[in-house]
Amino acid sequence: KAGVTQTPRYLIKTRGQQVTLSCSPISGHRSVSWYQQTPGQGLQFLFEYFSETQRNKGNFPGRFSGRQFSNSRSEMNVSTLELGDSALYLCASSLVGAGAGGTDTQYFGPGTRLTVL
Amino acid sequence: SQQGEEDPQALSIQEGENATMNCSYKTSINNLQWYRQNSGRGLVHLILIRSNEREKHSGRLRVTLDTSKKSSSLLITASRAADTASYFCATATFGDKLIFGTGTRLQVFP
Numbered sequence: 300k301a302g303v304t305q306t307p308r309y310l311i312k313t314r315g316q317q318v319t320l321s322c323s324p325i326s327g328h329r330s331v332s333w334y335q336q337t338p339g340q341g342l343q344f345l346f347e348y349f350s351e352t353q354r355n356k357g358n359f360p361g362r363f364s365g366r367q368f369s370n371s372r373s374e375m376n377v378s379t380l381e382l383g384d385s386a387l388y389l390c391a392s393s394l395v396g397a398g399a400g401g402t403d404t405q406y407f408g409p410g411t412r413l414t415v416l
Numbered sequence: 417s418q419q420g421e422e423d424p425q426a427l428s429i430q431e432g433e434n435a436t437m438n439c440s441y442k443t444s445i446n447n448l449q450w451y452r453q454n455s456g457r458g459l460v461h462l463i464l465i466r467s468n469e470r471e472k473h474s475g476r477l478r479v480t481l482d483t484s485k486k487s488s489s490l491l492i493t494a495s496r497a498a499d500t501a502s503y504f505c506a507t508a509t510f511g512d513k514l515i516f517g518t519g520t521r522l523q524v525f526p
Binding site: 303332334341342344347355357387389391402404405406407408409410412 | 446447449451456457458459460461464466504512513514515516517518519
């Protein structure tokens, strides 16, 4: 089975721009979660999508949004970029995600490294 | 905010030695998982321990869970240079998101 893929792998943007990141989960996985990783804040949960519905959301401003398509592929969008949005954005897929009560293994993609100048 | 705090933040050992890292969390959990991350890459799942389990083994990995103390430990025996990575604990309650700890950076010198 192919693993989780994320595109693009690297991205450089300037303040005020917007960006869209893409994640293709493992075939058959219906849950996709997004995380932001920075040296200062560590791994922070952004949101989880299951069957095209947002099921959980972290403490991020409304500039961060996402969606999931019928084939389980997911995108996240960050509008009006700020310097502090520079981070590694990780996507993880699992069979059922939060509905499994934490027993579901998450499979991570390689991440998208976003740099905001 | 993060659920888990890991200790130590960084650990350096020689190949062949054992590495122990600890995770403490704040609220009741269903399960606790450990993940490994090689520098700047995605995370890889290592092991899951359920809240009603006290110890679990997988190869050179041994995980313990003490729900009364809200803590877990990960032991890697006979460490290898390839074990050099960051290690994260992650906790979950039913229907809720997986929350990761702050991580321990392990350096194994050949």
